[in-house]
Amino acid sequence: MAITFHYGSGSPFSWRVWLALEHKHLAYEFRLMSLQSGELKRPEYLATNPRGKVPTLIDDGFAIRESAVILEYLEERYPDRPILPRDPRGRATARRVAAEVDHYFYPVGRRLFEQTLFRSDGAGDSVVVSQALAELKRELSYLEGVLDGDYFAGSLSLADFTLYPMLALVKRLHERQPQHVAGSMIGPKLAGFMRRIEQLPYFLKTIPPHWKE
Amino acid sequence: MAITFHYGSGSPFSWRVWLALEHKHLAYEFRLMSLQSGELKRPEYLATNPRGKVPTLIDDGFAIRESAVILEYLEERYPDRPILPRDPRGRATARRVAAEVDHYFYPVGRRLFEQTLFRSDGAGDSVVVSQALAELKRELSYLEGVLDGDYFAGSLSLADFTLYPMLALVKRLHERQPQHVAGSMIGPKLAGFMRRIEQLPYFLKTIPPHWKE
Numbered sequence: 001m002a003i004t005f006h007y008g009s010g011s012p013f014s015w016r017v018w019l020a021l022e023h024k025h026l027a028y029e030f031r032l033m034s035l036q037s038g039e040l041k042r043p044e045y046l047a048t049n050p051r052g053k054v055p056t057l058i059d060d061g062f063a064i065r066e067s068a069v070i071l072e073y074l075e076e077r078y079p080d081r082p083i084l085p086r087d088p089r090g091r092a093t094a095r096r097v098a099a100e101v102d103h104y105f106y107p108v109g110r111r112l113f114e115q116t117l118f119r120s121d122g123a124g125d126s127v128v129v130s131q132a133l134a135e136l137k138r139e140l141s142y143l144e145g146v147l148d149g150d151y152f153a154g155s156l157s158l159a160d161f162t163l164y165p166m167l168a169l170v171k172r173l174h175e176r177q178p179q180h181v182a183g184s185m186i187g188p189k190l191a192g193f194m195r196r197i198e199q200l201p202y203f204l205k206t207i208p209p210h211w212k213e
Numbered sequence: 214m215a216i217t218f219h220y221g222s223g224s225p226f227s228w229r230v231w232l233a234l235e236h237k238h239l240a241y242e243f244r245l246m247s248l249q250s251g252e253l254k255r256p257e258y259l260a261t262n263p264r265g266k267v268p269t270l271i272d273d274g275f276a277i278r279e280s281a282v283i284l285e286y287l288e289e290r291y292p293d294r295p296i297l298p299r300d301p302r303g304r305a306t307a308r309r310v311a312a313e314v315d316h317y318f319y320p321v322g323r324r325l326f327e328q329t330l331f332r333s334d335g336a337g338d339s340v341v342v343s344q345a346l347a348e349l350k351r352e353l354s355y356l357e358g359v360l361d362g363d364y365f366a367g368s369l370s371l372a373d374f375t376l377y378p379m380l381a382l383v384k385r386l387h388e389r390q391p392q393h394v395a396g397s398m399i400g401p402k403l404a405g406f407m408r409r410i411e412q413l414p415y416f417l418k419t420i421p422p423h424w425k426e
Contacts, residue, residue: 051317073305092285
């Protein structure tokens, strides 16, 4: 098998790659990596991913890291069932939305989730939480405004696969810690977008394994 | 003229795009935007860049923001004098180095420069500075280790245009505030890489205007 996919459960960066692999109907060996056990810091993994992060994709012996780069590689190497539009403007739109998720949504999301969803004791720094919630609200409002149609760049693309896992984390935060009312920040267009992704034939397979427990 | 380039002096994101425009011998209208005057928050600019950031590139009426996305767009729309290798593995390497600059080097650089280079009063938070210097040292050591040849992905590419401005900011910090000894973190291979970029025929034109004052 040509492709090996090193995945971490709950990692939004891993999830986007999983969605793309499934979308493209590619065969791959799935390696569920533990994010807690130190497995990512072992020499054999660091040899393919020196920062000890997930995901890593290995294609015929070539290791690729950084999820946005993996998506571009998959699109060039396996162009069937594309995840980018054909025209330069559509491609720029898809890449821009994905870049905005990484540069603006993810940093605020990480600050929020580290103080809420990712804590075993529940209550994090309330000042950090309220500031992050305010910023998150602006990002979600921005995204609600730019969604024009079913998907962010016309047809289903890497923009959608990049954004969806972050929205799913917001939804999960709302389900587990409803006091933050994070779910109410997801507007009607974004909620419809989430439902469309959740109805993709391969979606259920990609839900983080530990979310199903 | 098809291309308008909204540029901010000293912005590493703007600089990478300027290098690519020059490398590709493209004609463009150059708009020097003030980063201090509020010009970036005026409605006419926000219409093309809702976050009020630089750079923005407008090509035949189509506005593109996020510098990494602009580079990909330029490469697809104007493929002559390429800024990506031809083979998928070389392209993945170039994009990975550029992504690593944005995701790891830039955040630590910003923290450092905000407490040093970008302060008019000179002395920032010494704890933040020393932590950022330690992280910067690790990033620069990593980059020194992965540079194998003249450029980061074989031939000159968007990886080099993305990295160089960040290294130039480290060098400038060293020149202006030598007490941080930031320059000593740039190893011999990275120093050679910087000299190669600085010898490109169009390099001098792209030095931030306010650095020449």
